[in-house]
Amino acid sequence: MAARIVTMAMAMASAGLSVIPVRPEGKAPSIATWTPYMSAIMATPEIEKNFNQRSQIGIVCGSVSGGLEVIDFDTAKTA
16 A cells, blocks of 8 residues: 555656655645655655655645645535
C-alpha cells in the first residue's frame, strides 16, 4: 500500500502538482510544515521520506500546481 501511495504521489509531482502527505483521519498535513510546497514541488527523496501507508495525498493549489483551483463541497449527512 505504501509503495502505491508513494508511486502515485511521485506521478502527481512529475505531472507538475505539488503534493503533501495528509493524515488519514482528516485534511490536516502529516508534516510539520507544508509552506515550502506552496512554491516548490516536493522532490522524490522527500516524497519517499514523508509518505507512508497511512498517508492520504493532498495537492497544494495555486501557481505551484499550474494554477490548479479546487472547489470542495461538503454535503449534510443523511440518516
